[in-house]
Amino acid sequence: MDVSCAFPTALDSPDHIALAERLGYHRAWVYDTPQQSPDVWMTLALAADRTERINLGPGVLVPSLRHPMVNAAATATLAALAPGRVAVAFGTGFSGRRAMGYGAVRWAFMESYLRAYRGLLRGETVEWEGARMRMLHPDGHAPARPVDVPILVGALGPKGNKVASELGDGLFATLQTPEFMKDYPWVAFLEWGTVLDEGEPTDSTHARSAAGPGWALSFHGAYEFGGPDAVRALPGGVEWLEVVEKTPEEHRHLTIHSGHCVDLNEADGAAWHAGGNSTLREVTLSGTRAEVRRKIDDYASRGVTEIVFQPCGPDVERELERFLDAAAG
Template structure:
């Protein structure tokens, strides 16, 4: 089991990735969330300059945010800056689209996009939006084609699994463990949470700021995928909804995703204070060192090959150290 980390792209991310390398993490992924983050490719370029060993890449790219030529050129650039360390992953867009009021892209679009993206990196002439194009970079402007970079695909259902099987080098998973996980040899699993002291309750301030942003995804995901009735079944769900529903319908997604993966938004704080903290261990990889280690072992038994931990809260170093200690046993 590799132990990697992820960051909701921030101005501090290049230094955070350098710290992760120093501590011994295998890879660092950063998010493609322009509505709340700096540019993912600029961030990765800076991280490449500050590191030597750690693997780096976007996890996950959302195809609709950029032309495939733009992502292909950026991938080639990062491969030149961090040779042998670059990987990319694609997803249909949870934070990267829903936080802007869009639905996820279709798997038909995803399949077409990734085929063109991979063909561009091979140096082939492709057709996109009715036009023929090719990477024309002269020497010194990009690595010579083909540019060999692994591509992982985030998929949960049968449509995504087919695309991942045909076009991917691995499966990027989060929130759920799909049945087909064990069919892949490279499976990063993105997880949130925090390592608690042996006698630490799960509603402490440390638990809230370090584990809370990942815990809040239970409410965000339930609302986006299953609607308000699903949220009401969660502890503190009524309180969470009462805050979200104060916003106009066409701006409600802004209230849902405020602070997403970084800090608790107003609705999240209302749910936490109403007893929602009781399910911290259920919806995140949180608990004592021994409990976290068991959760990681369980994921490994299901086919996960790389646990990807996103630290939260004001003390990134401490969260990274505590999780790595638990994961490595």
């Protein structure tokens, strides 16, 4: 299994990617979350300039955020800056859309978008929004077409599986492990967590800062996909809802997604201190070195070929080192 990393795109992400290369990580993915991040393509371009070996890619791009020509041109640019090191992942948008108050992209739109995007990279004339277009970049403005870059699709259900199998080179998954993962030769699975010391409790200061942001996704996801009742079923869920429901419904998504994948917001902190941290090992890739290794082996048995770890907390280097050591067994 390849061991890769991911970062919630920040101004220091290029330096963290260079660090990941020195440590031996296979690939670095960065998030397309403009409501809380600098531009994903600018960040990847800087990372390409500061690295030589590590593979790079946006994981995941949200189609509604950019015209397919814009993403095709950006992809071609990155492929020129880091030849042979680029992969691109697309998803329907979790924080990339829900944190701005929108629902997920429809799979019919995703299918049309990917067909147009792939056609542009091949140098074809495609139709989008009633107009015909083609990449017209002269020599020196982009690599010659076709630009061959593998594409992963973030899919968890049957509609997504259909699009991924027809238009993707692999699967980008997180939070759930659908059975159809075993049908793909390349499955990147995004996880959060931390390697705990022997005997370290799940409510330690280190566990909170390093694994808490990933743990909080269990609340964010439960609320978005299952509503308040799904959250109440979680330890600390009542306390989480008490904070969230102070905010008027039309602004509630701003409260929920504040600090997403970076830190615990007020509601997350309330749930953590109310005993919600007891689920840390269940909902994140957290545990002792041996426990983390066993979890990675379990993912491999389900079809995962690339484990993607996002470090959190004040000591990114320590988190990357300890996870890579655990993954190596």
